[in-house]
Amino acid sequence: MLPDFRTITTAIELFTNETDVQVNVVDRVPRPALTMLTSLGVTTPIEYAGFQVSRNSFFQVNRFLIDPLVDCATANAQGGWAVDLYAGVGLFSVKLAERFARLTAVESGASSFRDLEHNFPQGAVNASVEDYLANLQEKPDFILADPPRAGLGKLVVKELARIQAPRLTIVSCDPATLARDLQGLVASGYVIQKITLVDLFPQTFHLETVVELSAAAVRSD
DSSP: OOTTOOOOOOOEEEEEOSSOEEEEEOSOOOHHHHHHHHTTSOSSOEEETTEEEOTTSOOOSOTTSHHHHHHHHHTTOOEEEEEEESOTTTTTHHHHHTTEEEEEEEEOOHHHHHHHHHHOOSSEEESOHHHHHHTOOSOOSEEEEOOOTTOSHHHHHHHHHHHOOSEEEEEESOHHHHHHHHHHHHHTTEEEEEEEEEOSSTTSSOOEEEEEEEETTSOOO
């Protein structure tokens, strides 16, 4: 321990492939504490289930429920063109690429995008979701969005409402921001078809919510 080390409270994420361990410090902490905590894990990317995952990249930390989450979010999704927003390292992109003739994966984070290019080099786009959608004039068959806790936000909801992809799936980690975003999407003509809860963090209040929506003109199966 450092001689003048003070008590701190912070959240950390641990990710392991049973050989290596990554330690991601979620909150801001003093530099000495950050150095100490991050030194506990490896600095090189971890290989897990065909994915390269670096320390500062986004990846679902409950690896026991990764496959069920991916299956739930991509269920019945197929067609000509899909867009994966907030793609991270490509967790959903790889599965979607098997079901669509064309896939575009959008990620703005530097570390996540490097991993995305490695995991899914065919259609990776390094851009913010806001900028990408603002320049999108074609209509994809399917859009999947896995936003951070802050949710989609007004600008993204506005662009999704303008584009009106026939099918839209949102993977949300915060019910409050999800409710806010759904209000705008439903007002624009989207219809909620199905909601699934995935308990990635048992015995906590955190829940992953997968919401399937369709444009009003698209009939539900």
